[in-house]
Amino acid sequence: MKIWQQSLLACSLIGVSLSTQAVTFNKVLLEQSQLSFVSKQMNVPVEGKFKEFSAKLNFDPAKVEAASAELNIVLSSIDAGSNEANDEVKSKGWFNVQAFPTAKFVAKSVKSLGSDRFEVAGEMSIKGKTNPVTAPFTLKITGKTGVLEGSFPLKRLQFNIGEGAWSDTDTVADEVQIRFKLVVSE
């Protein structure tokens, strides 16, 4: 092996060992994290967010099999884009926050999609219904903190979110795009 090939190999080995250096993220910095969504009303994308949620996480990007995560979302903290919509979506036909104050996501498995990309599969529980969801996400690490960011489509009618007249998907689409950005640290 020529000397330059050897040094290249050495460099890449160092590189690999650096990138796989064990970092286990187990804290979520809620202040900097965001949980938002985009619904489509008459084909108009309308943004909203949940202001209050908590998260538990144990994630080592080098050992995704061992990952665990749980997200609890306070549904009454919703901002659906306007005051009128906020009142509406808390009501019985939508989230029914009186009876079901929180939504919960529990991760079941995480797989690596190469470099900084991953996919989580888990169970979403809203309004007494539990359905499987999967979401791709990226993890960008700087020092001891990481930014975990992804999105996935959630079908609202699987959870009876928007019953009666509101189940008309021509007005409010079934698919709601959920976006999450969790700032995590060791």
Place this chain on the structure above:
Amino acid sequence: MSQSYTRTAIALHWVIALGMLIAIALGFYMTNLSLSPFKLKLFSWHKWLGVTIFLLASLRLVWRLTHPAPALPDTMDNWEKQIAHAVHVALYVLMFSIPLSGWLMSSAAGFPVVFLGLIPLPDLLAKNKELAAMLKQVHFLLNMSLLALVGLHVGAALKHHFVLKDNVMAQMLPWLGRGKSK
């Protein structure tokens, strides 16, 4: 100066007049409804109609600038002609500023406008609730001005037709049969 309006000018006048009337009725009706899928539909239809009026008004302005309107009769005083002209200019301004204020309000409220549910229009403003509330007032007041001016405009037209018995109103309503006779 030509003797009467072109057919295109007449068609644009009445289509826009009807469109604005429907937009106003829809605007007042929809804002008083409680939230429902029907209300969301009406809001969208109102916006689509408003954008359509804006497009037709653009066409109309170009047409007006390239096809002079018939002269007002010499039986009118100069100041009367000036007021008529000023009202017409103001009506043109409202044909643009009303839909524009609606679009701005919608942008500021965080609801992008998607024309006919197909064509997303650019957001002219970032989301800002206070600004949206202010623009709602602007949209409302411009509509009130429109109603007042349309009242004046229609009243004047009727006076020309029934009191002065000239051909001013008939120029926009040729089937009244007084179009070119005087």
